[in-house]
Amino acid sequence: MKQLGISIYPDQSTFAKDKTYMDLAKKYGYKRIFTSLLQLIGDNGEDLLSIFKKDIDYANKLGFKTIVDINPALFKELKINYKDLSFFNKLRVWGLRLDEGFTGIEEALMTRNPYRLKIELNMSRGTNYLDSIMSYDPDRSNLIGCHNFYPQEYTGLGENIFLDYSRKYCKYGLHTAAFITSPSAKIGPWPVHEGLPTLESDRNRSIASQVTHLRLTNMIDDVIIGNAYANEEELKAAAEAFNNPFPVLHVDLKPGLTETEKKIILKDPHLYRGDASDYLLRDTKPRITYSKESIPAHDNKGTFNRGDIVMVNEKYARYKGELQIVLQPFANDGRRNLVGKLNQNDSDLLKLIKPWNTFILQEN
Incomplete structure (x- = not known):
């Protein structure tokens, strides 16, 4: 015990x-x-x-x-x-x-x-x-x-x-x-x-x-x-x-998020998809749960950096609502919204989250 x-x-x-x-x-x-x-x-x-x-x-x-x-x-x-x-x-x-x-x-x-x-x-x-x-x-x-x-x-x-x-x-x-x-x-x-x-x-x-x-x-x-x-x-x-029951990572949310975006980030635990990318930690469940919700594009210019919390918006069709955490920098092509960032206390812990791990995001 x-x-x-x-x-x-x-x-x-x-x-x-x-x-x-x-x-x-x-x-x-x-x-x-x-x-x-x-x-x-x-x-x-x-x-x-x-x-x-x-x-x-x-x-x-x-x-x-x-x-x-x-x-x-x-x-x-x-x-x-x-x-x-x-x-x-x-x-x-x-x-x-x-x-x-x-x-x-x-x-x-x-x-x-x-x-x-x-x-x-x-x-x-x-x-x-x-x-x-x-x-x-x-x-x-x-x-x-x-x-x-x-x-x-x-x-x-x-x-x-x-x-x-x-x-x-x-x-x-x-x-x-x-x-x-x-x-x-x-x-x-x-x-x-x-x-x-x-x-x-x-x-x-x-x-x-x-x-x-x-x-x-x-x-x-x-x-x-x-x-x-x-x-x-x-x-x-x-x-x-x-x-x-699950490890908690703290996030600093962007101001002005929609209620749907907040629910996707904070309401349910996140499952790191097993077929892992070098660039993104992906939780694909929200794109099913929130398939009928609107997620308009915003905060989608520049470069995404490690620890950024991003959400696929309506410009990416069937992937809309997917929550992702950036693992290494890449250019934002407008199809993902920057919705927050891992808090400084927890940013180094990202490397310990492994594929198929479940975790919780909590507002700092």
Whole structure:
């Protein structure tokens, strides 16, 4: 089951604020919580642990599943052996995320813990790390993956690396997760506040577009907001984008469109015709549904550019009403109307829409 998640940082805030945030996230259907225990290393670790436990207990009361970020150094600090995970069972967490891993055999043995704790691997590590773990026959039902987030601007994963590393986990059928960032949130594990996305290209996107981006990769199950606290508008927008039956692309419509044109663009989902062109993404259904409607020619001079939303007008006879999205520039011969353009947030996502995909266009 795919789930939305939030992040909390008890050492950076107060229980009252975390409680309010968890209550709000629950309202919009969020199920997962990420937090980091790496801050427990040091002299005040015991005091911090009691603060974390209070948050985790409340999260459990609300039905959240909490994953805690750890590494081998923390095991050593807390005098925990990877063969005995009772400490984390007593903490009542759902699982452990290994920000830094062991050698492979330890991770595999950890998946066979008697508490059924999930062992979440750092998907952003790449290399042959996952293959090494799989060679030791882990319990796959307890093995999941989650990418890193990147506080420093320009250091997030590039698209190709992200897809390459994610593909390794999909090959083994493992549950996956990645982070998006809230534009309004300012709290994270480190004193850098430039967002906490997995993908660098998501750092300045709207939160809904970030969700759609991860959905369109078809490689990520759970989407987690990396920083705190996202505001209610953002929590709602992310949930709507995540739970919509189809991915949503936002458009800026041209002023003065007819009601028929608006209906064709916004009313029904669009199906990318399978016999695809290099120049146009085509949805041919509207030319049947709206065959008796008038679509006069307008805004049909100059050149169409990538991301333009165009509609075939009455000058093109049987193709009238067909909705198209421009994939590469071509001259407008007067038989298509320019009716809008993909919003800047979503224009880069066009490359992830594949033939026979269904999607929704929504006015920005």
